[in-house]
Amino acid sequence: MSAPLLPALLGRFRWDALPFVRAWENPNANELIAAGAGALVVAGALFMVVLITRLGRWRWLWTEWLTSLDHKKIGIMYIVIALVMLARALIEANLMRLQQAVAIGNPGLVAPEHFAELFSTHGSIMIFFMAMPFLTGLINYLVPLQIGARDVAYPLLNAIGLWLTAAGAGLMMAPLVIGRFSTGGWSGYPPFTEIGFNPGVGPDYWIWAITLGSIASTLAGINIAVTIYKMRCPGMTLMRMPLFAWTSLCTAILMIFAMPPLTVATALLALDRYLDFHFFTNALGGNMMHYANLFWMFGHPEVYIVILPAFGIYSEVVSTFSSKELYGYNSLVIATMAIAVLSFTVWLHHFFTMGQSPSLNAVFGIATMAIGVPTGVKIYNWIWTMFRGEVRFTTPMCYALAFMMTFVLGGLTGIILAFPPLDYIVHNTLFLVAHFHNMLISGTLYGLLAAYTFWFPKAFGFRLDERWGKISCACWVIGFYLAFMPLYVLGAAGMARRTPAVMETAYRPWLYAAEVGALVLFCGFVALLVQLWVSLRNRAATRVFAGDPWDGRALEWSIAAPPPEYNFARLPQVDQRHWFFDAKRKGAPYAPPARYEDIQMPKNSAVAPIIGIASTAAGFALVWHMWWLAILGVLAVVATVITRSFARDTHRLIPASAVERMERTWLDAVARARPIPREMETTPANAGLAEVHP
């Protein structure tokens, strides 16, 4: 134990907060793994800095990306954050699986507290810093294009949301290098996270990372909802929007109403820990059940926040690659809305076992099963969309099919869990872990990866490699079944979740199978990286500048790939749901405007990066009790916002001549491109102009 160093300046920092020091003093497997992870983070950061410096790209990074208010670039940056965090959380998942596979009848590789940190970071990252940024990024990128808008309603707020997410992600990475993370799981239940049980820095890292992420998502929700309500192009009534825009709207509404409970839960926990309040403590009237209520009032709608956008994605993918109109659009919209509303009425199913009355459990159990109905409706819709369609098994379509199979299975185990007497038996076992991965991996991750593959050509102008895409998809699917089906068995046999070591040797074969599955899943991620690399190398041959490689329906396919900064030279004027699809059949989908006009776009702004950096500093300082820095960080945020409110010169004009030049280049390319029949859409012949079948 070393003494605190300069407490006035560095708060409660001590040398043994560094995993390297701990590994030096006590070189066992556990500490060496921690130090290795820390070294990996430091090396990764250094590598990036050196790389950017060597390439001389700092200025470019700052002006083209970090300060940009372009919704498309912000969307891409969100997704980059999500992919980095996905890599980390996957490595942790593999480490956990490895631990449980070796720790049968012995302590295994990592110490129990370290294992607890692993499932806490894995869960928190997957939900808050993988799924959320990924889907927020997709919505950001796609929704304005789909509703025919040039921008979102609040571009600066959008960037601030991105930077607060980045700040939260930074606070998730920091404990790998300085300090430790929470051991309280992704849900942060007291008393594990209370000061009495864990006075260290871990729960504080969790609190501030999650709080920043939650505020960022609230802002994103407001921005998305207002964009959809107020920025639709002429003629784009709500019932003419593509289904992804609809699910984005429902997601945004859920964010506006469901993130505040999380903010309240973490804020009250912070008051307990920092100022000795008694909300969730054991003594003096604290009530930890209340935390469970607050958390799951957020937690359950959150499940739908991460799943609804994927439903929208599958709708677009299935309809495009079956070359059929989405079956039952109205019922899909109603089902989406129904799910969004019902999702607020079921939170109690996360703690059936906590001792409330059986009739209350029954009410919530029935409400939970009721959600299965609109979800089932959707599955039938997608199946009917494929029926007698011209189905092509492209990578996104493979994800969609795998989803339909897998998600139904997970839904059935969900019904089991919704039944309180059965839930009593498998509560907090690996059965639950299997169930929610069954929903989240097929319902969220497959959807996100399908979207990544489907819209990548739109965003970057070239297609992704099909072969590696399919390999990756196969890994994600096979790996999932191998890794999680055994957990249903183990859970039914009574193996508790969050267990660092196992005494029952009969579990061995199942744990081995799960370990192999985790490795296959990791291969899926590696295959994604290989795919990106291969596709980048071949990009000259796979360009789709003309912009419509898959014979798309919605407006995003009616412009160049990648789209110009202003999206649409002239705001589209639609008169039906499949305006672009129909215009292609009627003959003049790309008619240029009679006259080009100047277009006003927001100027770059350093406000968001400043707020992001200041709030990272404030969060970090609060964790370590460096009060001076915390105050400074908060003041910097307030001062930046006030200063910005005085700024008036915040827009710039793209002159009509520049717009005309860019549009001409693109229209020429469209005119030159050879229309491609569907059978050849994944071949190099596809330059982004789909052949029109009447």
Place this chain on the structure above:
Amino acid sequence: MTAGETKHPGLNLGSTDAQAHEAAGSALFGFWAFLMSDAVIFALLFATYGVMLPATAGGPTPASEYKIGPTFLETLVLLTSSLTYGLASIAMKHGAAQASIQTWLGLTLALGLLFLGLELHDFAGMIAHGATPMRSGFLSAFFALVPLHGLHVLAGSLWIVVMMAQLRIIGLDARVKINLLRLGLFWHFLDIIWIAIFSTVYLPGLIP
């Protein structure tokens, strides 16, 4: 669409400043969405207060701590500040001289600060005889809910100062007008929250 059409709930600028009115459509709509999520935060804190009310842990109780006189005075002060803010909005809508807008804003600010002073005095009294948030779950819930409203009033006051400075430096351009409309929504929202606090925290606490 004509500018006369109502685009947003709130003070209608259509006939006097079509440009600001047009932009206010989405600017105010987003602010309403923000207020809704802020309202969820308060709703949950009210619920928390309700849950924690019996958890006095043998310490101070509502009846021993709340005083009707000062809280009633605070209510009057805050409600009056909503009136003065409303007068500032009307002055802005009808293109009154800057001085009169500034006066109404200044008066609102003064009332807001007076409210904060009275409230702090109350809290200091409670803390002086041991009713601190560390004492019990009930007091924790009280000190999360009521001072959070106070913090909002503080933020609103800072916002008034910023708007007064912008009026002086920039004048009444469309953005200043829209921000005055937003600030108005915020200020009246705080009034509503206070009415809920007065009638669900203080009044029942005083009825034994």
